[in-house]
Amino acid sequence: MKMDRTRILIVDDIPMNIKVLGEALRKEYAVSLATSGSKALEIASAQPQPDLILLDIMMPDMDGYEVCRRLKSDARTHAIPIIFVTAKTAMVDEVRGFDLGAVDYISKPFSIPIVMARVKTHLELKRKSDLLEQLTCTDALTNIANRRRLDESLQQEWNRQRRSAAPLSVIFADIDYFKRFNDHYGHQAGDECLMRVAAIFKDSLARSTDFIARYGGEEFVALLPETETKAAMAMAEKMRAHVEQAAIPHTASEIADHVTLSLGVVTAIPTSDDQPEQLLQQADDALYAAKAGGRNRVVQAPSTP
Numbered sequence: 001m002k003m004d005r006t007r008i009l010i011v012d013d014i015p016m017n018i019k020v021l022g023e024a025l026r027k028e029y030a031v032s033l034a035t036s037g038s039k040a041l042e043i044a045s046a047q048p049q050p051d052l053i054l055l056d057i058m059m060p061d062m063d064g065y066e067v068c069r070r071l072k073s074d075a076r077t078h079a080i081p082i083i084f085v086t087a088k089t090a091m092v093d094e095v096r097g098f099d100l101g102a103v104d105y106i107s108k109p110f111s112i113p114i115v116m117a118r119v120k121t122h123l124e125l126k127r128k129s130d131l132l133e134q135l136t137c138t139d140a141l142t143n144i145a146n147r148r149r150l151d152e153s154l155q156q157e158w159n160r161q162r163r164s165a166a167p168l169s170v171i172f173a174d175i176d177y178f179k180r181f182n183d184h185y186g187h188q189a190g191d192e193c194l195m196r197v198a199a200i201f202k203d204s205l206a207r208s209t210d211f212i213a214r215y216g217g218e219e220f221v222a223l224l225p226e227t228e229t230k231a232a233m234a235m236a237e238k239m240r241a242h243v244e245q246a247a248i249p250h251t252a253s254e255i256a257d258h259v260t261l262s263l264g265v266v267t268a269i270p271t272s273d274d275q276p277e278q279l280l281q282q283a284d285d286a287l288y289a290a291k292a293g294g295r296n297r298v299v300q301a302p303s304t305p
Helices: 015-025 037-045 064-073 091-100 112-137 147-164 178-185 187-204 229-246 276-292
Strands: 007-011 030-034 052-055 082-086 104-107 168-175 211-216 219-225 261-268 298-300
Touching (some): 007 015, 007 037, 015 030, 015 112, 030 037, 037 052, 037 064, 082 112, 091 104, 104 112, 112 147, 147 211, 147 219, 147 276, 168 178, 178 187, 187 219, 187 229, 219 229, 229 261, 229 298, 261 276, 276 298
Parallel strands (some): 007 030, 007 052, 052 082, 082 104
Antiparallel strands (some): 168 219, 168 261, 211 219
């Protein structure tokens, strides 16, 4: 099975249905199989994720409606298109499926050519949607997430960590004396510096769930889900050290002859009483403290309950 092939997840508790659909789809796609809702959720949230899900409704442990609801409420899986393939053909059933976020509805007994055609159509729509999402949520200069995508991801991770009572850490990073860098070397060199720093940040992040965005100007923000303060501080120090080791010349700096970073770190277990913007502000305050303390350092904000 090639890693770069489009992936389809088939979810049905009847082996014959899985066998027929699987044999037809394997000619063009990489196919994963699940005979229960819980297994479907497990496969959908793991990497590499399916590009589309064919989902039965009537299953014993968890019906397809509940599987769809959970997939659409999870930030990791909400964008995966779902096609219901089911014997429930009443209009009220179709309406319920669409209300939950399904993109299509195929009735059993199904026709393989119809299934193949609809799968192809929705995969093409997803490809175009993903491309548009990338264009609108990616910083054009550094090719990492932009401020808009950061705001969305922060809200999603805040909600997810609140439900699981897990810690969420934020790192706010700023390039020291960047205005002087631009004035001394020119804006083209400044753009190249930002691109190099962004690439270093991407390489520094340890997990696929870690997130980095350009906040604006020479400021960057990293989100680290399920990360305690100690690990977040270690990651921030890693980012700082990697930028320093890159030895990007900066003779206009007052603290070094190369580019350096100041970083602020905060960790909290989200609650319904607080807002994610408060966490971002605390990280920004810690960054300001790093600047005031001499720059080229990491400062930890007091952790919130």
